[in-house]
Amino acid sequence: MEQLLQCAVYIRVSSDEQAKNGDSLRDQKEKGLDYINSHKNMVLYDIYVDDGISGQKLDRDEFTRLIADVKSGKINRILFTKLDRWFRSLRHYLNTQAILEEYNVSWTAIDQAYFDTSTPHGRAFVAQSMMWAELEAQNDGIRVRDVLANKVKYGEAITGKVPRGYKIENKHLVLSDEAPAIKDGIMYFLKTNSLRATVKYLSSKYNIHMSIQNLKQSVLKNEKYIGKCRDNLDYCPRLISDDEFAKIQDILSRNINVRSSQKHQYIFSGLLVCAECGYKLSACHINVTSKRKSGKVYKYRYPAYLCPSYKHSRACANGGEIRETRIESYMIENLRPVLEGVSIECKSTETAVVDNRAMKSNIRRKIDRLKQLYLDELISIEEYKADRLDLENQLDTIPDVIAPKHDTAAIDALLRTDFETAYQSMDNLEKRKFWRSIVKEIRVSKSDNRHRVFEIILL
Structure with a gap:
């Protein structure tokens, strides 16, 4: 009695276009089952379906399961409609074919009967065909990239989804009626440095609703707002200047947003860096209890900062809380000398942009x-x-x-003001913005006598 072949039907569709061309999941499944039913020595073991996956990818869930079943000895024959359903990469094909031959598993391309893996000549013919299939797939990718690159080069829209404040006219992006509102929202973010506040502002003033993540990724980080797309610096009309865009990226990179519900708005959050271990200092507080002669007890709570590496594991020697008032005093006393030194240094070595x-x-x-x-x-x-x-x-x-290391014009303008006096009338949010407009980070270390040493790094 002839031994029955346990058959696997493998199906793959990578796009809607294949379905339109008569190679849909249903078509492939029906052809596989009809082929098995027409052969008395074949029975169906299982159907493996990879939907929406390119043939150049080896990491396919159902394909991986199929190979595992091959190695378990559960399958004798693999059926698929055409060779390009199986692979479009010669290297992947050869690696997989070696596994199939090791476990005595053959395959059949139902619509391409001239492919035969049971003979050396047949395997050589298949390998050559795979080479051309791979080349065609790569050329398809190159053609798509070239088309998109050409569209970008001539300023044509490459997708129907456009940034807020733009619309498509004659295949090009132009500013829409919403553009002034979006620009106002961007300027509001530059003023407040707050994603959450900007989202609320756009919603309440212009009835423009978006999530914080959408504002951040689709608007504030989108180079199309400065007229740029890939290599085309004049892709579309700009909405903001390069300087404004650069300032926005700097704000976002330093994560300076503040929760309005926070009881104390920590002034130096995100700016203090432990010079010993490199971690940013965490905001905390110091509790102090004072008992008077009268017997009355007073409790005080002071904002402070602490190295997280020391706090959690004592892995850093830079331990102990630092009161916020102490850092403020140091910064106000030392900022002007630092600014003056940097200004003199920059002017002596100033370079053009x-x-x-x-x-x-x-x-x-x-x-x-x-x-x-x-x-x-x-x-x-x-x-x-x-x-x-x-x-x-x-x-x-x-x-x-x-660009020059520092903006000497901005530094000189600040030096001409009495910022020390103005600082005393600021609230904590204004103080946060003040320091972040000048300082990139403040490095904190300990000297030999265990006192804290601060180093001011300007933007």
């Missing part, structure tokens, strides 16, 4: 041309890899913009 973005765009175009030379077989793979690595290293080492 250097914008390297156009040069980096030219390097990226060279990489694209290099890729085309390789695809046209005008250079070898070794030459392509070496030249590409060299160009990518240039991109990594060249900054977009080289």
